Amino acid sequence: MVDAVVSYMVERLGDYLIREATFLGGVRSEAVSLKNDLEWMNCFIKDAEEKQVDNPLIRQWVSDIRDIAYDCEDVLDEFMIKVHDGEVTPDVLKAEGEESSKRSQRLLTSFKNSVAKSSRKGKEKVTTYNIGKQIEALKKRLSDVSRRRQEYGLENINVKREGESSAFGRLKQLRKTNSFSFEENVVGYKNETEKLLAKLLEDEPRRYVISIWGTGGLGKTTLAGKLYNNSAIKQKFHRCAWVSVSQDYNTQDLLGRIMKSFNSGNTTEKFETMSQDDMERCLHKSLQGCSYLVVIDDIWHKEAWASLKRAFPNNKNGSRVIITTRIKDVAERSDERTHVHELRFLNQEESWQLFCEKAFWNLNIDEGLEKLGREMVEKCGGLPLAIVVLGGLLSTKKPQEWNLVRDNIWRHLRNDSIQITQLLALSFNDLPYQLKLCFLYLSNFPEDFEIKTERLIRLWVAEGYIPHDEEIMEDVALNYLNELINRSLIQKGQMRFGMVGTCRVHDLLRDLAIQKAKELNLVQFYDELRNSAHSSKVSCRRLAIYSGMKGTLWLQQCNPLLRSLLFFDLYRDRPTVEQFIPTLCTRFRFLRVLEFERFIARSWSLPKDIDKLIHLKYLGLRDTVNIPESLLNLSNLETLHLPEELCGSGAFLPTEIWKLQSLRHLIGARTGPLRIDNMTNLQTLKTVRDDTWTKTNPETLVNLRELDLSVYYEREKKFTFDSIAKLKSIKILTVTLSNDHFFPTLQPLSYCRYLRHLCLTGKMEKLPGEMHVLLPNVESLWLAKSKLVDDPMPILEKMLNLTELILGYGCYSGKKMVCTAKGFPRLESLKLIMAKDLEEWQIEDGALPVLRGLQLSGYSQFKLPERLESVPLLP
Known part of the structure; x- marks a missing residue:
């Protein structure tokens, strides 16, 4: 596992050498040497962990290397904070002839203004000499670790001694x-x-x-x-x-x-x-x-x-x-x-039957035991191995001991079965190092939590788990997610636009992730409702708070070097948390990720000191919030996730949001016009109102891949798809008309050759007959409130690449639909919602040949065609 941490740090060092060459200046060669030393040391770690995991000397050796890797990251991040605060003498900007760069000039001006200020406060100046000394200290520690390999006889670390047997x-x-x-x-x-x-x-x-x-x-x-x-x-x-x-x-x-x-x-x-x-x-x-x-x-x-x-x-x-x-x-x-x-997971009744065969062969089932048993079986999530081990364990327990097992179910299962943990650990050990960190990050989320995959991908990117190369990082992260799904480490949840929209982790695998993350000193969490605090080590880098903040005393004791801070449910602690937020921005200055999943009902304000979090890349605010102008100083911010429901006055963003040039994802309902023309890195924009969109030059948004646009009131009359046709990278498009006006022609969308997912909410006079020609690459289509009179199926079934179709509320008001032979050749998922007038649906032989899921809702008197009776119903 430590190989994942060290490999991650090697990549981060490489990034620093490229991005911060100006500031590293004369110590660049030392940084390169440190990176090379870490790479060399990492060659030995994986085999050491796998083949001699039971050797305490090996465990200590790899633990020492892990700590050095973490400290490397701390030294570099702290240096950049001091650069930002003006505690760096201007000579650092003269390195390698790069003083003329625009960035250096801007920073030089701000530094001159701030150096005098910091001098009055008596702050210590930081030069390349200071960071050079810290890097030399890290290199010496690595040298000492290497020397200890020889002193303790670990030089043949990859050769298993006679009589030793690895866990594998x-x-x-x-x-x-x-x-x-x-x-x-x-x-x-x-x-x-x-x-x-x-x-x-x-x-x-x-x-x-x-x-x-x-x-x-x-x-x-x-x-x-x-x-x-x-x-x-x-x-x-x-x-x-x-x-x-x-x-x-x-x-x-x-x-x-x-x-x-x-x-x-x-x-x-x-x-x-x-x-x-x-x-x-x-x-x-x-x-x-x-x-x-x-x-x-x-x-x-x-x-x-x-x-x-x-x-x-x-x-x-x-x-x-x-x-x-x-x-x-x-x-x-x-x-x-x-x-x-x-192979699927067992359903509820199958799980209970299997459990009963193992647990009650020598016990009588009474009402109390059945209730406890069913509760524990549900936690097994249909995994037969977990159910068998649980049943066997409880068959040896007295009835009064069942409560003790229920309260610590996974610990009991691990202790009772060497096989259950090690079988699951095999899947983790087989992962490449990039996927190991991505999997361990899942230990941040609460038990049974439904994780939005888009959110998870953006968090991985913000954490630096995705390499910077020629590919778009979000695409690489999506590949990582699919790989974890294909390796049976993550379960699919709901689908969105034909893709995995949510995912979750089986409780046993989550327990494995927590165990491994604890060994790496990677994650800790606090849950006041369950009176639990996982890992009290002050050096943990990531913290998740599930509920409660008891005077914020516990958080005050946590590591100030935190890189990630996730709040999941602090609704009951609003006054306490509001008081702590200003302190948060000055205490946890290394943060790259800060998110409030569920905070308070009424409006609250981010502190002006938010700009002290100079490393921040991901900011998630799920409640109505007032955002200060100082947010515009967060030059590294990549994701700003605001509330997606427009509550009250909504979220007012500074009009000069365009200054956040690193921003890749701007998400959430908000009011007031914005200037977004030159945000060339922007990939996601949702939800934007037409009063902003009409003042935007779409040709400058060269990387925009997802757009959610709401068109209001009298402007609906003038709306066309012409501006959207200029978005050359658009893949996902959602347009909502709020009033009784009709969508204009879809013809301009034919220029969007990468368009894969289209959602239109609003009236349409009729579907274009050549829709399959206009939108040949669309894979997912969602129509709602269209009020179509003509049967849409003869037109839609010709869209050869369509895999998901949703006809939402008010889409079709007719009484009959017909799917002809060879229609919808690739459609896998079909949802029909609230078409109350529909009485007859004819499906000819050869239609819908690969349909795998069907959802019908809001139909009172409607007979499902016999052809579809065997198709699984979607939730």
Whole structure:
């Protein structure tokens, strides 16, 4: 894990060397040397943690390096604060001939004004000499850590001593041992078993792969074992084999175990003496003319099956391969012919049935125990492994002890089962370092919290977890999010515009993230309602306050070097918090992230000292707030998230908001005109009123990707899409008409070639007949209050790339809809809301071929077409 922190710090050092070269001046070479030393040291850390995690000397060694990495960040950030405060002598600006830059000139002027002021206060001047001494001290500490490797015999850190066994190795052996210890009576997955069994037994002669994927502990191995041991399977296939792969596999070893499995453990043939090529030829020859089934359990990399499949002939006699994996990409790309099955979580009744089989075999169920049991089972979130361990644990407890388990459920499960934590930890350990930090950041959020993915992405960017390269950081962060979803570490929530709109973390995985973050001294949280404060270490860098602030005494004791401060629910503590906010801006000056999720009902004011937070990149204010002009001094601010509901007078922003040139996301309802013309870095603008938009030159907003525009009153008559057509990067567009006027022609939108998601709320005389030509790339379409008289389906079904369609309240007032053959070829999600007059919906054969989700609301007398009865209903 520490490799993630050190790698992150190496990247930050690189960023400083590029962005702050002017100020680092004569110590630039020392900073480069420090960066190189950290990179060199990081080469040893990962193996040290994985292979000798139980060695206390190793743990201390990597802990020392972690602390040095944190201190590197502190030295650089503190230096920039002193630069901002004018505590730097002007000679620092003369470095490397860059004094003529515009930025240096502006700062030089402000420094001259502030140096005299700071001198009167007796403040110490800071020069490059001072920071140079601090960097030299850090380099010496790294040198001492390196020396201690030799003193304590850690020079062969990557070589495991005789007799030592890593946690990873023990778990790997545990998986091999338990590969065939399947439950005879498996609860749940009846339909899945029947469906996959039919795929295995069907007449298709070509060999193909069936991939079962899902999170650790979901029952992939159990389901594969249920199929493997089915009597019909034994009758169909001449040869059957099972092999468990895991992360650290050896192809030759796998081939040997498969050959032994095919031979029912007969080791008369000397497989051990064969080369890998000989094994492949021998196995291929032995399977000629046979129908075979092989289960490749627990694959982490698609190369594992690729390295084996040459040994398996395609006899065209119905042979099959079953793969189990936690990773979607591995499941989908294992073979050219693959049937992918994503294993679901157990539903409520299945979970309770499984629990009862484990917990009540020697206890009588009474009303009190059932209530406690159901409460704990719900916390397991449908994860079979957690339910089995919980049931087994409670079966050994007296009824009066159940309350104790309920109050600390995850601690009890960890203590009772070595397998449950280590199985989930495997997924974390397999992550590249960038994804490790992104996953650990999720420990900031409260239990069962529904996280908006856009918010999470912007927080990751603000924290510096996303590398600065040629790609747009938000796109890289979205890829990271999808990777964590595909690796079964994050669960999808609601969808928005055809994308994952919200996500959540299973409680067991959240507990794992908290545990790992605690080891890294990365996150702490405070929850007064539950009387809990996780990690009281003063050196933690991130703090989340879920509820309560008891006189703010606890926060006053926290680390002044905090980088992230998230308030989730302080509604009851308004007077106390209001008093503390001015102190916050002077005490926690290293903050990059500051957010108030739910604060107070009435208007409140940000302090003028907000501009002291010079490192601030993300500011989230979810209640009505008065914003001072000093906000415009936050030159690093990238996200400003205001309340999205327009309450009272709304949020008044300084009219010169354009001075925030680093701003990428300006979000929330607000009143009053704004000048945003030259905000060239702006990617998100929502919600903006037309009185601002009409005074804006859209051609200057070259990076704007999402626009939410509200058009009011008499200006609706003059509104056109001409200005929006000039937004060359626009991907998501929402336009709302507030009155009874009609939308003008959509023709100008044909120039928005990157437009993917369109939401229009307001009247339309009719849909353009050539809508599929005007908007060929639109994937998600939302129409509301359109008051269409003609059936919209004949026009919309021709939009070939449409995957999500929402016909909202008041969209269509007709009584009949028809979807013709081959209509909506790619539509996956369809929502029809409050079309009360609809009486008939005809769907011809071949229409909606890939529809996976359907939502109908507000229909009193309407019969669902038979063709759609099997489509899952969306919430």
